[in-house]
Amino acid sequence: MHEVVVPPGTREVALTFEEVPGETSQPRVGPVVVGIPGGAATKVADGTAGFTLQASGDFQVTGTNGDAASSSGGSDSGTNPDSGGDAAAGSGTTAELGTTADSGTTAAGASGEAAGVTATGSDASATGASATATSTQPNPITDWVRFFGGGYGHRTGMSQRGAEGLGRLGVPYRDILAHYYPGAQLVKRGTADTGQQVRVGLSLDENGVQSSAPQPRLMWVVDVPDGAVLEGATAQSLPAGSYRVTFDTTVGFRWQSLTTGGPVVELHGKPTAAGSTTEQLDLVIPQGKTAQLHYPQTTCDPSSDHAFRGCRDYEGRLEFEAPKAIAGSNAGITVRNKVNLFDYLVGVVPHESPASWSVEALKAQAVAARTYAARQNFGLTTNLVDSTYDQVFYGRYSDKTYRPKIEQVVKATDAQVLMYNGVLISANFTAGNGGYVASNREAFADGTGEPEPYLRGREDRFVLRDGTAITPEFYDYNGTRYEDTYFRWRRDVSRTVIEKLWPEIGTLQSIEAVERNPDSMTPRVIRISGTAGQVDVLARVFRSRVGLPSAFLLPDKLYPRQFPDVTTGDLAQDVNRAYQAGLVDGDLWARFYPNETLTRGAFAKMIVEALERLKGGPLAADQVPAFPDVKPDQAFYLYIVKAYTAGIISGYPDGTFGYEKPIKRQEAALILQRAFKLPSQPETFPDVPDNSDFAGAIGAVSAAGIMKGISTTRFAPGDPMMRAMAAAVAVRGFEYCWAGNCQP
Structure with a gap:
C-alpha cells in the first residue's frame, strides 16, 4: 500500500498508473482515488498502457482488483477514535506492498560469477537512461517524510483481516473470537434477532461527511411504497410516490408530492418525550417493502453500494425528528431507521467485512457487530449511527449474489454475544493490526492505565491445531499464502504538511517515536522537532491529524529515517539517506540487514527507484525481456522490465538474468555507469585488468565518487556486494545526478 500527500496549495498533481508488462493489456490493479477534504478529482483519462488521473488538493491512492469481493462491501473508513469498528479496507490488492519491496538477500556463499561476460553479453555495453533533475522538483531526501507502518484503523479488538486469514484456514468463528477477545464468553441472549429492535441514526451530512450523531437536513426526498402509513399526533395513510419532506412549526411535517398535482400531506408529530419540544413522525413501511431515502446533494445510483450512492432503501420504520423553532421557520430534520436486529446485521456485516470472505470470518463479524450494538442498547436510548463512528449500515442489503450467504451467517449466530464476567464486552474491531494488537487504552486514550482484560496489547500470533x-494477517502455510493489503504500508507526506499542522516547530528537523509499548509495539508519543522548538503528540492524535492508516509506525526514527540495525559504521549515513530517499526498504519490521549480500533483482530495484525520483516519473516498461528466471509474480519483476527497457541491464550469456544471484561489485559498477550515463574512465586498481569488460565502468564510478574500492589498492571486482554498500552507491549516484552531474 502506498499513499501520497502533496504540499498545501498544490493546484494539480498528475498520477500515472502502469500496467504489468507481459501480464495484461490493461492495468491489473485498478486505481481508486479517494479525496481528502479540500481536494477533488478533476479528470480521468484511460489509455492502453495505463491511465493518468489529475487531482487537486490532497489525495490518496489505493488499488482494488475489481472483483465481487470489493464491490460487495468494505469501507476504507475507520479513522474515528471512538468508533466501534474500522470497516475492512476494501478487499483488493494494492499496487505496492512494503512487505515485498526489498527482500532480495542471498546467502553469503552463493555463487556470483558471470562467466564469459563480454561486451555484448552481461552488463557490458550501455545505451544509458536519461535522468536529469530539475530545480523545481522536491528533494526526496529532505522535502518528503515517508512513513512506514502496519495495520489500518485503531488496531484494538478483532482484526477483520486477521479473522479472514484464519477463516481461510478453516478456523471456526468461536476460536477466532476467543483469540481476539481473550477471556470473553460466547453466550446466547434470550431474545432472537428478529424480535429485537434497533434504532440507527443517519449520520452523513450534506457533503457526505460522517458524524457521531444523526445529521439534520432542511429537506429529505423519500420514495414511498404502497401501504405506507404516517404515525404522529395522528395516523394517516400515504399514497405511493416521491415526496419532498420539510418541517414547519405551524403545520408540522409537510410531505409534498413531486408529481405535478400530487397530494400534499401536513401532519404534526408526537413529542419525543414528555415535555419535549421535538416532534417525531414515523413512516411505517409495510413488511416486505422498502422506502427509498434520497440525499439532496447527490445523484441516486441504485447500482452502487457505498456511502455516497445518493439514495438508500430502508425497511421497518423511518423516524423523522424536528425541533420546534420560530413559528413559520423550516427546522432541520434528523432521520433514524428502526428495524429488527436480524435485518440490521444483514446490512452491517457485508459493509464491515466483504461478503465474499470466508463464512467463519463473517460469523465472527456478526457476533462482534451484535455485541457492539447490544452494548449500545441497540440505539434505543443512546446514539447508534450508520457510519464507522459505530457500525456501517446503508439500509437494506440487496446484493442478489451475497444476501443469501449473509442471511445464513447471521442466522447461524442468532442472538450470540460476547460477555466478560457477565457484562457485554466492548467488541471493538479494526480493519487490520499489522501483526500487533493495540490495547483499548492505546487506541482511544493516552496509552497509560489498565486496559480491558480482553483488549490488551500483544503480538497477534495464532496457534493452529497442528501446533x-x-x-x-500474513502467512504462508501448507501452500496457502495470505497477506493483508495494509499489513505494511507506506505513505509519503510533504514536509510542509507537517510544518503547517504544527507551525510552532518552525522548519521540520526530525520526527521520532520516543515512547513505545513493548507488548503491542505501538508508539505512544511522537516527538516533532524543528528549528523553533519541539512538540510531543500522542501517536493516535498524530495518526489522525496526518491522515495515516494507523498509529503503528516503524522504525523509531521516522524522519530522517534510520534503520534500527544501521546506526553505526562507515556506511550508516549513506544507507539511511537511501532509506529516507525511498531507494531502499527494510523487512516487515524495518530492519535492513546491512551485512547480507544483495541479489541482482534487488539491485535493479534500487537503481530504478533512484532514476524515477530523478526523472520525476516512472521509467518506460515496454520491452519485456525473455529471461527465463524472471516472472511476473516476482517482487522485482516490474523493476527489471524497466531497467531492461532503459538499457541498464542485459543479463548473462546463457540468457538468464540471475534474479537470485548476488550482484557482483563489477556488475554493479557497470549498471551504475549505464544508469547515470557516466563516460568511461581509466581505473587505477591493480586487481582490475586493463582489458576487463568492466574496467571503464569501474573507473567511471570511482571518478564520480559513487563507488570506491575496498581499499586504496583493491576493488575486488568479483566479490558480492553487501546490502549496505549497494544502498550507499545507489544514493551516491542519485545525489551525483541531483547536483546536475548527469548527462541530459
Whole structure:
C-alpha cells in the first residue's frame, strides 16, 4: 500500500498508473482515488498502457482488483477514535506492498560469477537512461517524510483481516473470537434477532461527511411504497410516490408530492418525550417493502453500494425528528431507521467485512457487530449511527449474489454475544493490526492505565491445531499464502504538511517515536522537532491529524529515517539517506540487514527507484525481456522490465538474468555507469585488468565518487556486494545526478 500527500496549495498533481508488462493489456490493479477534504478529482483519462488521473488538493491512492469481493462491501473508513469498528479496507490488492519491496538477500556463499561476460553479453555495453533533475522538483531526501507502518484503523479488538486469514484456514468463528477477545464468553441472549429492535441514526451530512450523531437536513426526498402509513399526533395513510419532506412549526411535517398535482400531506408529530419540544413522525413501511431515502446533494445510483450512492432503501420504520423553532421557520430534520436486529446485521456485516470472505470470518463479524450494538442498547436510548463512528449500515442489503450467504451467517449466530464476567464486552474491531494488537487504552486514550482484560496489547500470533504459530494477517502455510493489503504500508507526506499542522516547530528537523509499548509495539508519543522548538503528540492524535492508516509506525526514527540495525559504521549515513530517499526498504519490521549480500533483482530495484525520483516519473516498461528466471509474480519483476527497457541491464550469456544471484561489485559498477550515463574512465586498481569488460565502468564510478574500492589498492571486482554498500552507491549516484552531474 502506498499513499501520497502533496504540499498545501498544490493546484494539480498528475498520477500515472502502469500496467504489468507481459501480464495484461490493461492495468491489473485498478486505481481508486479517494479525496481528502479540500481536494477533488478533476479528470480521468484511460489509455492502453495505463491511465493518468489529475487531482487537486490532497489525495490518496489505493488499488482494488475489481472483483465481487470489493464491490460487495468494505469501507476504507475507520479513522474515528471512538468508533466501534474500522470497516475492512476494501478487499483488493494494492499496487505496492512494503512487505515485498526489498527482500532480495542471498546467502553469503552463493555463487556470483558471470562467466564469459563480454561486451555484448552481461552488463557490458550501455545505451544509458536519461535522468536529469530539475530545480523545481522536491528533494526526496529532505522535502518528503515517508512513513512506514502496519495495520489500518485503531488496531484494538478483532482484526477483520486477521479473522479472514484464519477463516481461510478453516478456523471456526468461536476460536477466532476467543483469540481476539481473550477471556470473553460466547453466550446466547434470550431474545432472537428478529424480535429485537434497533434504532440507527443517519449520520452523513450534506457533503457526505460522517458524524457521531444523526445529521439534520432542511429537506429529505423519500420514495414511498404502497401501504405506507404516517404515525404522529395522528395516523394517516400515504399514497405511493416521491415526496419532498420539510418541517414547519405551524403545520408540522409537510410531505409534498413531486408529481405535478400530487397530494400534499401536513401532519404534526408526537413529542419525543414528555415535555419535549421535538416532534417525531414515523413512516411505517409495510413488511416486505422498502422506502427509498434520497440525499439532496447527490445523484441516486441504485447500482452502487457505498456511502455516497445518493439514495438508500430502508425497511421497518423511518423516524423523522424536528425541533420546534420560530413559528413559520423550516427546522432541520434528523432521520433514524428502526428495524429488527436480524435485518440490521444483514446490512452491517457485508459493509464491515466483504461478503465474499470466508463464512467463519463473517460469523465472527456478526457476533462482534451484535455485541457492539447490544452494548449500545441497540440505539434505543443512546446514539447508534450508520457510519464507522459505530457500525456501517446503508439500509437494506440487496446484493442478489451475497444476501443469501449473509442471511445464513447471521442466522447461524442468532442472538450470540460476547460477555466478560457477565457484562457485554466492548467488541471493538479494526480493519487490520499489522501483526500487533493495540490495547483499548492505546487506541482511544493516552496509552497509560489498565486496559480491558480482553483488549490488551500483544503480538497477534495464532496457534493452529497442528501446533504451527502464524500471524493471521500474513502467512504462508501448507501452500496457502495470505497477506493483508495494509499489513505494511507506506505513505509519503510533504514536509510542509507537517510544518503547517504544527507551525510552532518552525522548519521540520526530525520526527521520532520516543515512547513505545513493548507488548503491542505501538508508539505512544511522537516527538516533532524543528528549528523553533519541539512538540510531543500522542501517536493516535498524530495518526489522525496526518491522515495515516494507523498509529503503528516503524522504525523509531521516522524522519530522517534510520534503520534500527544501521546506526553505526562507515556506511550508516549513506544507507539511511537511501532509506529516507525511498531507494531502499527494510523487512516487515524495518530492519535492513546491512551485512547480507544483495541479489541482482534487488539491485535493479534500487537503481530504478533512484532514476524515477530523478526523472520525476516512472521509467518506460515496454520491452519485456525473455529471461527465463524472471516472472511476473516476482517482487522485482516490474523493476527489471524497466531497467531492461532503459538499457541498464542485459543479463548473462546463457540468457538468464540471475534474479537470485548476488550482484557482483563489477556488475554493479557497470549498471551504475549505464544508469547515470557516466563516460568511461581509466581505473587505477591493480586487481582490475586493463582489458576487463568492466574496467571503464569501474573507473567511471570511482571518478564520480559513487563507488570506491575496498581499499586504496583493491576493488575486488568479483566479490558480492553487501546490502549496505549497494544502498550507499545507489544514493551516491542519485545525489551525483541531483547536483546536475548527469548527462541530459
